[in-house]
Amino acid sequence: MKLIVTTHELMAALSNKKKDLLIVDARPFHDYVKGHIPGAVNMDVMQFHWIDSSNPGIAQFNRQMKILLSNIGVTRKKEVIFYDKISGQSAARGVWLLLYFSHTKVAMLNGGLDKWKEDEYMTETKSHPFIHSSFKGTENPKILADLKEIKSSLKKKSVVLVDARSRPEFEGKIIRAAYGGHIPRAMNIEWKENIENNVFKSSKELQEVYSNLSKESEIITYCQGGYRAANSFIALKTLGYKNVKIYLGSWGEWGNKPGLPITK
Secondary structure, eight states: OOSEEOHHHHHHHHHTTOTTEEEEEOSOHHHHTTOBOTTOEEOOGGGOOOOOOSHHHHHHHHHHHHHHHHHTTOOTTOEEEEEOSSSOHHHHHHHHHHHHTTOOSEEEETTHHHHHHHTTOOOBOOOOOOOOOOOOOOOOGGGEEOHHHHHHHTTOTTEEEEEOSOHHHHHTSSOOSSSOSBOTTOEEOOGGGGEETTEEOOHHHHHHHTTTSOTTSEEEEEOSSSSHHHHHHHHHHHTTOOSEEEESSHHHHHTTSTTOOOBO
8 A cells, every 4th residue: 555645545435435444534523523524533643752662661661552543443454544644644654553553554645624625525523432452463664764773874874864954943033942963874854845735745756855865875764753764764765765764852852861972
């Protein structure tokens, strides 16, 4: 399954009453109740930050995320579509999360609810209850990087760090942790470069954005909390980059630990 679906494709699935389809509205609940895609359940993905990528921290992350995904009813057979307001961060994080648990039947809606409304598809205000499941996903360490791996990557020219934050954050002019700046050797490609008019750019345009990255390299994206980095992860995977990871702790972890190298 491709990682980005169009509004037309999602509407076709709804019109055909496709079985085992789970639509997840990843926005805050106060936005969800004002109007959402018919049948969607709500999970405000942005609430679930995680900046502890130690071994115990990752173990707890795995446990808690499986509980979360069970709460919204994810099963092995479900095809899951995440969306938010635009082709944004929360939906991308939801897609990455399921991929991390080896659930490949997952995608995000291109353009989000804004594009859905622009195409004049109907919305509803009725809230949908969760149908709980017992999600048993298997962790895929190939798409998650921890603090230890980032530290070791600083000595590897084959690893490219992509900082998806804004330029002022990257330069340390905006500080959202104990320290400002960026991880040494990281290159700054802000996640907003992935989208135009609220939808993902064409493949040709995205290739220009990431033209300095070799598809032979191992690429690790990060931001403040792993959400903007998830959007860049989706863009890179869509372009055919195979070895892409997200640094889960991102700057929320790195920028709050004394003694780690920082560049401004």
